[in-house]
Amino acid sequence: MGVLSLAVASGLLIPYNINGDQVHRIFMLSFAVIYILRLSATLFVFLKRKMSWGEAILISIVMSVILIVFFNYGRRQSSSINAADIIGIVLYLCGSCLNTFSEYQRYVWKKKPQNRGHLYTQGLFRFSMHINYFGDVVLFTGFALVTHNIALLLIPLLMMLNFVVVLIPSLDEYLESRYSREFQEYANRTKKFVPCIY
Numbered sequence: 001m002g003v004l005s006l007a008v009a010s011g012l013l014i015p016y017n018i019n020g021d022q023v024h025r026i027f028m029l030s031f032a033v034i035y036i037l038r039l040s041a042t043l044f045v046f047l048k049r050k051m052s053w054g055e056a057i058l059i060s061i062v063m064s065v066i067l068i069v070f071f072n073y074g075r076r077q078s079s080s081i082n083a084a085d086i087i088g089i090v091l092y093l094c095g096s097c098l099n100t101f102s103e104y105q106r107y108v109w110k111k112k113p114q115n116r117g118h119l120y121t122q123g124l125f126r127f128s129m130h131i132n133y134f135g136d137v138v139l140f141t142g143f144a145l146v147t148h149n150i151a152l153l154l155i156p157l158l159m160m161l162n163f164v165v166v167l168i169p170s171l172d173e174y175l176e177s178r179y180s181r182e183f184q185e186y187a188n189r190t191k192k193f194v195p196c197i198y
Contacts (some may be wrong), residue, residue, distance in 0.1 A: 024047040024077040024146065027085070029093055031143055032067050038064070038100050046107040066140075066155060074147035088145030095139025098124060102131045119179040121186045127195035129186065130171070134193055164193060 105123035109115055124131045140156040172192075176183045191198055
């Protein structure tokens with residue numbers, strides 16, 4: 001995924017390749033590089049879980065398509081940086097921090113022998129049971145804003161629906177079966193997805 005995405009993205013900085021604002025192209029490339037590095041760190045350092053070839057291929061294809069679509073629209077922007085861009089950049093950075101830092105906190109906690117077999121409910125996960133997923137939605141909302149194409153807000157919306165309707169119920173079912181009482185107590189006092197709201 002990283003090689004494909006970077007290969008596509010690198011062409012966006014070549015001046016004769018397209019029309020559009022160079023600053024927007026730089027942001028598009030920077031966002032992609034940061035996301036790829038973060039995703040790699042999460043999958044191969046923090047989680048260290050085995051991934052099937054099918055899952056790896058699916059993630060690679062889906063994320064590559066999303067990044068390419070964002071580039072295709074974001075690279076064309078000829079306007080200078082405006083308020084929507086600033087908001088988008090802030091959301092992207094905040095979402096990235098929510099996702100990666102929450103995973104890092106859990107990773108450090110799980111390395112301690114006394115925590116083995118217990119459910120992690122501290123750090124940023126105090127505010128949301130799935131703060132990492134929420135971070136992804138926030139960052140891709142920011143990414144979409146910087147493209148200046150309102151239709152691309154459908155991507156983080158679809159991500160959110162996938163998290164809320166498919167992934168979160170499945171993960172919660174697994175966590176409840178594994179941690180039972182710990183999970184129930186955690187679920188009773190913690191919002192499921194959006195801090196302070198839901």
